[in-house]
Amino acid sequence: MTVPITIEIRTEQDIVLARQEGRNLSKQLGFGNIVQSRIATAISELARNIFQYAGAGTITIETVKEDGRVGVRIVAEDHGPGIRDIRRAMEDGFSTSGGLGAGLPGVRRMMDEFSIESSVDHGTRVVIIKWNS
């Protein structure tokens, strides 16, 4: 069992670091190559959102065990402006990039579990889990 790793996100370099940590842990846990890359991409998207919209925040990466299976859990948290309309933010085609690539809906599809909480002026917290099945 590894201890949770928390990475402060302030610069793009921090995004790279978070991706790297996520990839390392998923490799250790025996995830396949593609899933490793998907986990790194998901972290990348969440960290980029922190960087772009909240300015600063944290990414926490840890191992989870449940019902005899192992997974990786990522918590992305910030105290930025929050998301006014979560339903719309989760809709395909809503992102500024016009829904190409990942964005929040893409992250949700790549992961097994996804939850988001956000409050205007208080911040945003996204938790994702990928199980190694």
Added chain:
Amino acid sequence: MWSSSNGTANVRKGRAGQLNRQHLQAQYKEILQAYLEGRGETQLYLAQQLGKWFLKQNVAPEEIIDMHLHTMEEMVDMPEPVRESFQLLTEVMIEYGNTYREHRSLRSRQKQLESEIEVAVTMQQTLLSEKVPSLEGVDIGLVSVPAKKMSGDYYHFVRHDADLFSVAIADITGKGIPAALCMSMIKYAMDCLYLTRLDPSEILFFLNGIVERNIDPSMFVTMLCGCYCLESHHFRYAVAGHEPGFLYRAKEETFYDLAGQGIALGVKRGAKYPEYSIGLEEGDLLILLTDGVTERKMGERFLQREELIGYLQAEVGRSAQEIADNLYRRLLELSHFELPDDHTMIVIRRA
């Protein structure tokens, strides 16, 4: 306030999925091996077919790259830089994979929307499915065909008592769903107004108020509202910016415009609609239509009213329904089977 959205999509690949993946990989390997042994185009053809199969099985692009790498690793001694380079390729392809997955989810949403529209279409058909009344002394024909799934044309027949019936025809600007929603509003308003047995000009006056208050200023409705007396064979009507219909005088064998002044509904608050009255002789025809009938593009040019009269002239001997049917068919042929706007025509003949 905290708002949240939870989503748990447990993609625990069942054994079936796992086996399937192994099976696909084995097939890929077989084809790749044969191809490297120089069998050429046949293998490329098989690869194309396999691609279709992959798509059917929802295999993402990045997974195929992974499949390729593993197969190559099994078959040849790969130089380290080549092997490493696949990581970069995978990373790029994941974005394509995301777009591919989004496409899939949008497709299923589209299916859902389409089935919702189907329900709405059925509802609208129920709203519009009024039987053409069969009356003694008057023969009525009707054709109403929407350009898209839902119609922005409206028509209405009501028999008030033994010797009086009302007829209305309207066209809502625009087509499709917005026009159809507006049409339902007109329909409900008309149902209420008819209960009060108002004159055509009063009906349009009230309807104008309703439309003006309830629809977007960019939309408007044109309408002709009429009342036919079966005893005197007088037709009283009022017009709100509607495409003029025709009056055919059998004795003179001539078509006249069924003219009338009045501004479209929803444009000017408090607008007044003068009432007109005409008497029909035996064999005379009233033809009411929407602009989908007349504003027809035929190749490079538009249909002229005189041409339309020519086509009507050729049909005057037939029953009211035949006239409406034949005109619809004729115009459809002339516009190369394209129907750019909703088409509604009502034919009324004094027998």
